[in-house]
Amino acid sequence: xxxxxxxxxxxxAETPGAEKVAxxxxxxxxxxxPEAVDAARPKATLVNSESADDELTNLNWLHESTNLLTNFSxxxxxxxxxxxxxxxxxxxxxxxxxxxxxxxxxxxxTSKPPYSFxxxxxxxxxxxxxxxxxxxxxxxxxxxxxxxFATAPxxxxxSVRHNLSLNKCFQxxxxxxxxxxxxxSLWCVDPEYKPNLMQAxxxxxxxxxxxxxxxxxxxxxxxxxxxxxSSVLKQNQVRTxxxxxxxxxxxxxxxxxxxxxxxxxxSAMRLHESDSLATSIDPKEDHNYSASSMTAQRxxxxxxxxxxxxxxxxxxxxxxxxxxxSDGSEGFHSEEDTDVDYEDDPLGDSGYASQTCADTSEKGQxxxxxxxxxxxxxxxxLKEAAGSLLHLAGIRTCLGSLISTAKTQNQKQxxx
DNA sequence: ACTTGGGTAAACACGA
DNA sequence: TTCGTGTTTACCCAAG
Numbered sequence: 154x155x156x157x158x159x160x161x162x163x164x165x166a167e168t169p170g171a172e173k174v175a176x177x178x179x180x181x182x183x184x185x186x187p188e189a190v191d192a193a194r195p196k197a198t199l200v201n202s203e204s205a206d207d208e209l210t211n212l213n214w215l216h217e218s219t220n221l222l223t224n225f226s227x228x229x230x231x232x233x234x235x236x237x238x239x240x241x242x243x244x245x246x247x248x249x250x251x252x253x254x255x256x257x258x259x260x261x262x263t264s265k266p267p268y269s270f271x272x273x274x275x276x277x278x279x280x281x282x283x284x285x286x287x288x289x290x291x292x293x294x295x296x297x298x299x300x301x302f303a304t305a306p307x308x309x310x311x312s313v314r315h316n317l318s319l320n321k322c323f324q325x326x327x328x329x330x331x332x333x334x335x336x337x338s339l340w341c342v343d344p345e346y347k348p349n350l351m352q353a354x355x356x357x358x359x360x361x362x363x364x365x366x367x368x369x370x371x372x373x374x375x376x377x378x379x380x381x382x383s384s385v386l387k388q389n390q391v392r393t394x395x396x397x398x399x400x401x402x403x404x405x406x407x408x409x410x411x412x413x414x415x416x417x418x419x420s421a422m423r424l425h426e427s428d429s430l431a432t433s434i435d436p437k438e439d440h441n442y443s444a445s446s447m448t449a450q451r452x453x454x455x456x457x458x459x460x461x462x463x464x465x466x467x468x469x470x471x472x473x474x475x476x477x478x479s480d481g482s483e484g485f486h487s488e489e490d491t492d493v494d495y496e497d498d499p500l501g502d503s504g505y506a507s508q509t510c511a512d513t514s515e516k517g518q519x520x521x522x523x524x525x526x527x528x529x530x531x532x533x534x535l536k537e538a539a540g541s542l543l544h545l546a547g548i549r550t551c552l553g554s555l556i557s558t559a560k561t562q563n564q565k566q567x568x569x
Numbered sequence: 570a571c572t573t574g575g576g577t578a579a580a581c582a583c584g585a
Numbered sequence: 586t587t588c589g590t591g592t593t594t595a596c597c598c599a600a601g
Contacts, residue, residue: 269575288590308577315577318592325591337585337590573601582592 266299268354270309270316273299274323275350278342285326285339288314322346 266273277294278286286294292310296302302309317323317340326339342350 271575306577311578312576314589314591315593316575317590571601573599575598575600577597578595580592580594583590585587585589 265301265305270312271320271322272350272354274313274316274320274340275342275354278323278340283339285341287337287339288317289337291317291340322350 268276273295274291276298277291278284280294281290291313295309295313317325322343324341324343326341
């Protein structure tokens with residue numbers, strides 16, 4: 154059991170997750186995105202609004218989708234401009250108080266929040282330093298932010314757990330090795346669904362745009378988080394130890410997609426559809442997140458948030474000993490840090506990395522092989538994704554030249 | 570009318 | 586045994 158569980162309220166208040174939530178208060182001050190942001194944001198609605206329903210024979214959607222793709226993958230302009238609001242760790246912004254549920258409409262703090270449980274969980278997780286929270290901390294966060302639940306029937310906790318389990322947006326990560334089914338797993342947001350969640354957030358009565366957009370400098374934003382990837386690796390560790398073949402990353406990522414609930418349709422699906430247009434030639438085939446589109450999406454989101462190479466990013470959650478040196482002394486502390494510990498590592502991200510390091514370093518050679526294999530698999534996927542992107546970029550180039558040729562001919566004909 | 574998402578309740582299993 | 590956690594099922598309601 155991690156130190157978070159059973160923490161006294163005083164101690165909990167000292168945790169970064171509790172104090173850094175102040176940034177959330179800004180969400181509610183925010184009216185709408187600056188023009189520049191909207192201009193820079195990939196026009197997800199572009200495809201959706203006009204051409205998404207168009208027949209597939211119309212190549213406009215492809216053209217637009219390649220624009221989308223370009224914005225997403227080939228330049229930072231595809232990013233929502235980073236608002237200071239995303240900086241949930243900012244201390245220089247006055248907090249609105251213990252409860253950030255002070256929206257523009259000044260609703261009573263004790264009235265029911267206008268957010269679904271999924272969004273509440275998302276907010277809670279996103280405002281944790283590690284982007285991972287145990288259920289108990291999620292409860293606490295929600296309670297702190299939405300006093301409504303203090304007096305609400307206890308069923309809401311059931312709903313939270315229900316959502317965590319059922320909603321594929323959320324990924325369970327074992328806190329430490331040897332506790333596969335133990336109490337208190339950590340819950341993370343599947344980065345694949347962050348856009349969906351953000352989209353859903355935007356549709357709430359009190360828009361909180363760019364609220365939880367994490368800075369590009371953060372390696373875990375907009376991509377498969379080190380946490381999640383490391384969980385996949387851990388699963389593979391178990392499989393390896395069992396003598397089974399490690400799951401390919403895409404399989405592991407798709408695991409939750411087989412679930413039948415939540416965020417697969419409606420707003421999430423609509424967003425997904427528009428996004429998938431950018432990566433899938435046939436949108437119809439993408440309903441189940443084809444591997445290529447998934448990897449492409451991943452790659453796109455990766456490259457959109459970070460200048461890191463994909464391999465670098467993959468390596469971030471792998472002990473550097475595996476690619477820096479054999480002693481593992483560089484960049485990671487190697488003490489037996491077997492649990493995510495916010496107190497020891499208030500900045501969070503290194504906590505999980507060190508955990509992964511500790512976990513893997515204890516297991517010796519087979520894990521090195523496994524890590525190497527996983528890296529190779531990830532690399533293969535990335536290559537595949539890059540290939541898809543290049544392919545689409547090529548299509549776009551062709552289309553561009555065709556269009557310009559057509560325009561030129563059009564002009565010539567008009568002149569005649 | 571139907572589908573879908575969301576909320577809620579309940580039952581059950583598991584581990585601390 | 587109790588409690589917390591996680592999963593699953595079922596039902597209801599609202600919105601499209």
